[in-house]
Amino acid sequence: MSVPGTRPSAIARIRALLSQPAHHYRPATTVFLDLNVDRVADEIGLATLGTERGAEDRPTSDAQTMDDIEHKIVERIEAHKHDANVIYLDQLHTYDERMNALSFEERFATIQQAAPEAVGDFRAEATIGRDELFVLRRRLNESEIEREQFRKRHRIERPARLASPGKIILKIGVLAILFIIEVVINGSFLAKANLGGLLGGAVQAVTFAALNIAASFFWGMVLIRLINRRNYFLKLVGLLSFLVYLAFAVALNLTLSHLREIPPAVALSDNVGQEVLHRLLTTPYGLTDINSWLLFALGFVFSLIAMADGLMFFDPYMGYAGLERRWIEATRQFADARSELIERLRDIREDATEAMNEAARDLSVRRSEYDSLLQGRQRLAQRFDQHQNQIEQTARALLEIYREANRKARSTPAPGYFARAYSMERISYGGQEPSASARENLRVMIAETQALLSQQVKAIHEAFEQAMRTYREIDELLPEKKSG
Numbered sequence: 001m002s003v004p005g006t007r008p009s010a011i012a013r014i015r016a017l018l019s020q021p022a023h024h025y026r027p028a029t030t031v032f033l034d035l036n037v038d039r040v041a042d043e044i045g046l047a048t049l050g051t052e053r054g055a056e057d058r059p060t061s062d063a064q065t066m067d068d069i070e071h072k073i074v075e076r077i078e079a080h081k082h083d084a085n086v087i088y089l090d091q092l093h094t095y096d097e098r099m100n101a102l103s104f105e106e107r108f109a110t111i112q113q114a115a116p117e118a119v120g121d122f123r124a125e126a127t128i129g130r131d132e133l134f135v136l137r138r139r140l141n142e143s144e145i146e147r148e149q150f151r152k153r154h155r156i157e158r159p160a161r162l163a164s165p166g167k168i169i170l171k172i173g174v175l176a177i178l179f180i181i182e183v184v185i186n187g188s189f190l191a192k193a194n195l196g197g198l199l200g201g202a203v204q205a206v207t208f209a210a211l212n213i214a215a216s217f218f219w220g221m222v223l224i225r226l227i228n229r230r231n232y233f234l235k236l237v238g239l240l241s242f243l244v245y246l247a248f249a250v251a252l253n254l255t256l257s258h259l260r261e262i263p264p265a266v267a268l269s270d271n272v273g274q275e276v277l278h279r280l281l282t283t284p285y286g287l288t289d290i291n292s293w294l295l296f297a298l299g300f301v302f303s304l305i306a307m308a309d310g311l312m313f314f315d316p317y318m319g320y321a322g323l324e325r326r327w328i329e330a331t332r333q334f335a336d337a338r339s340e341l342i343e344r345l346r347d348i349r350e351d352a353t354e355a356m357n358e359a360a361r362d363l364s365v366r367r368s369e370y371d372s373l374l375q376g377r378q379r380l381a382q383r384f385d386q387h388q389n390q391i392e393q394t395a396r397a398l399l400e401i402y403r404e405a406n407r408k409a410r411s412t413p414a415p416g417y418f419a420r421a422y423s424m425e426r427i428s429y430g431g432q433e434p435s436a437s438a439r440e441n442l443r444v445m446i447a448e449t450q451a452l453l454s455q456q457v458k459a460i461h462e463a464f465e466q467a468m469r470t471y472r473e474i475d476e477l478l479p480e481k482k483s484g
Contacts, residue, residue: 010117013110032084032387035394041401044072050405063415069402077395077424081388085427088384095377102366104442111359111449115456118352122460125348126467129341130474136337137474140330147327154230154317160324161315171309175213178302182209208256212249216303219245220310228316245307253299254284257292338471349464356453363446370442381429392424
């Protein structure tokens with residue numbers, strides 16, 4: 001379907017031409033009706049009139065022209081001949097309309113203009129697609145160069161370890177489980193030293209668990225990952241970050257354990273924080289309850305798990321996964337665009353080929369119908385001539401009935417013209433049939449138009465193959481980088 005206000009495409013014009021009906025109507029051929037001699041004779045009363053006028057010796061023996069009864073017979077015959085001529089002219093008009101409705105000239109003009117345009121439209125579509133594909137291939141090439149340079153610069157030979165959506169959900173789920181478990185464990189342990197009981201311990205547990213899990217996760221995902229870098233300075237930063245993280249994790253979980261051992265008397269005052277800080281500075285490992293050491297160990301293990309989860313959340317080598325994703329996305333876009341473009345060109349090719357082949361078949365069908373119409377027209381003319389012969393024979397038979405009855409009733413000789421056979425004036429139409437040269441010209445034009453359609457179908461296939469070659473040339477101009 002073409003956009004409103006724009007010119008329909010060449011293939012659309014060919015299809016619109018084929019969708020037109022061959023004729024506006026299909027009337028039936030009317031059969032010429034023959035006169036019934038006996039019925040007409042009885043209706044006029046020829047035998048009776050012939051006897052009556054013969055008894056009166058009319059017409060006279062020396063008469064040279066027909067009498068009024070004979071003229072009445074001739075008038076009846078002429079009226080029937082006129083009716084038959086009207087039927088004949090109506091049928092000729094029907095045949096002419098059906099032949100004109102074949103509209104060969106319109107089809108020749110449309111096909112000769114639209115078929116080459118269809119090839120041009122196809123090539124234009126292929127050129128537009130090639131330009132789009134070139135841009136995507138260049139972007140892919142640049143992404144490949146960037147990726148390979150990164151691999152070479154950092155001496156990486158393995159593919160990037162990309163986190164799939166399932167793995168991301170799994171790792172986030174692990175963090176959530178660790179957080180919930182630590183909240184429950186911390187809350188139950190801290191309830192002993194908190195005046196608010198279990199509820200107060202839960203509030204402190206949520207705070208410490210969030211800090212322990214979240215901080216450890218981001219520490220491993222950002223800072224400690226630098227230890228995998230080739231740069232020695234960044235390796236040092238990563239190593240120092242790991243040591244700082246260990247100190248942080250130990251200090252945080254010791255703080256939590258000392259908080260648990262704060263006596264109730266101190267917990268009632270506002271010096272809880274100072275007391276915990278004093279303990280950390282003076283006797284950091286002076287925990288007196290085995291449950292406090294257990295709380296410290298669980299918190300530290302959970303912190304290590306969260307840190308390891310962050311460390312392996314993306315590719316261990318920072319920055320490599322992002323490059324890999326961009327390269328994969330550029331590869332996917334290029335492959336999808338090429339597949340879509342080839343499929344679109346294939347659809348256009350098949351649509352154009354089908355339309356042109358259908359147009360060629362339509363011309364053959366219309367040529368056959370044209371020949372059939374010509375033959376029908378010729379048969380109609382022959383039948384009209386034969387019908388005029390029958391009308392003439394009917395007129396002679398009717399006149400003979402009248403004259404025979406007249407002869408038998410006469411006392412004088414019959415007029416001499418009674419012995420002459422009636423001759424009816426025929427209706428003849430000349431130059432109604434198309435000339436042999438016109439029919440031959442039509443045959444030649446149909447053959448040339450069908451040959452043009454075949455050439456354009458071949459041209460579209462060649463254009464498709466040319467488009468495929470140009471798409472392959474894009475890969476040759478911008479070859480894919482090979483890596484180990």
